[in-house]
Amino acid sequence: MAFASFTPARLLIFGATGAIGKHITEAILAAKPAFEAVTIFTSANTVSAKQDLLARWKAIGVPLSVVVGDVTSEDDVKRAYATEKPDTVISALGRGALTFQTKLVELAAQADSVKWLFPSEYGTDIEHNAKSPNEKPHQNKLALRKYIRENIRPEQLRVTYLVTGPYFDMWVSARLSPLMGGFNPATKTASVIADGEGKVGFCTMPDVGKFLVAALRHPEVSFDKALKVQSFVVTPNQVLAEYEKQTGGDKWTVTHVPLADLQAAEAKAWQETPGSATGFTLRRIWAEGGTLYEKNDNELIGVGPNDTETLAYAVAQALKQ
Ligand SMILES: NC(=O)c1ccc[n+]([C@@H]2O[C@H](COP(=O)([O-])OP(=O)(O)OC[C@H]3O[C@@H](n4cnc5c(N)ncnc54)[C@H](OP(=O)(O)O)[C@@H]3O)[C@@H](O)[C@H]2O)c1
Structure with a gap:
């Protein structure tokens, strides 16, 4: 052939x-x-x-x-x-x-x-x-x-x-650590890395x-x-705005995680709990523009x-x- x-x-x-x-x-x-x-x-x-x-x-x-x-x-x-x-x-x-x-x-x-x-x-x-x-x-x-x-x-x-790149569906629902970033509609809370303005390319x-x-x-x-x-390329702040729009328009409570805190959590995870460390590294890569x-x-x-x-x-x- x-x-x-x-x-x-x-x-x-x-x-x-x-x-x-x-x-x-x-x-x-x-x-x-x-x-x-x-x-x-x-x-x-x-x-x-x-x-x-x-x-x-x-x-x-x-x-x-x-x-x-x-x-x-x-x-x-x-x-x-x-x-x-x-x-x-x-x-x-x-x-x-x-x-x-x-x-x-x-x-x-x-x-x-x-x-x-x-x-x-x-x-x-x-x-x-x-x-x-x-x-x-x-x-x-x-x-x-x-x-x-x-x-x-x-x-x-x-x-x-x-x-x-990351799966949007998994990325929004990180529950392992707030330092990874994530969105919680039940409590209308979100944590985003840095100022939330860094674009990420997602796939669903x-x-x-x-x-x-x-x-x-x-x-x-x-x-x-x-x-x-890629399905779409957006910032965490755009994701937050979409969640706010679709959950009645109230502002959610947002925690900003400095990139250095995510990096420190990543280093600690590789030392102490390597089984869960991959997620920290990938999130750091995505936050750094790796997509x-x-x-x-x-x-x-x-x-x-x-x-x-x-x-x-x-x-x-x-x-x-
Ligand atoms: N970017 C991201 O966020 C992201 C997220 C998830 C996955 N991925 C990537 O997508 C690919 C697939 O991952 P997945 O999460 O879909 O895989 P998974 O659900 O953990 O496993 C897929 C299949 O692999 C087979 N398998 C056989 N031996 C295995 C072993 N020792 N360990 C694990 N699986 C074994 C099993 O099928 P059988 O029983 O039929 O053999 C299993 O259903 C990987 O390359 C992964 O890195 C990327």
């Missing part, structure tokens, strides 16, 4: 039922025209724990296969590639499984059918600036990009990273699926790129300004939670 005329038709998804994978899979199953075949590679645990979700997806009518396996087993992954013959592999594996992806990529490059692979990214731009190589939460994703650059030739396998969870399908429809511009996609670009790649993959969710819609959705 020549890459120049490549159109993805047979998709294999790892992590399909996860927090982000669920939105990707739903968008893929809803895509029109439909993809020829969709396969989910999932653990036995997920098959029993998420029966209803899988039954609902099967009822949509797009040919959907479920391969049960262990993502750490070379034989299971090889079997999935050989029997399902995917031309495109999409990984939405969780942070705990990122290191297993080196093997997924290596085996994909060896599999005759597989032409294109999306590693699990769907988050912060890990090659944004001079500080990026040293950010702890980026290390596994950076290592995979390095492995791919050094070992995978484009004629074997094309690779695309979908970079979304449904839009990540929309962007992934858009990338699938535009292989020629997506191959071998980290696509930066801002001269231009994002939305248009490149055919996503126009009216195709994504808006701040007003996203706040309305958050208020329903």
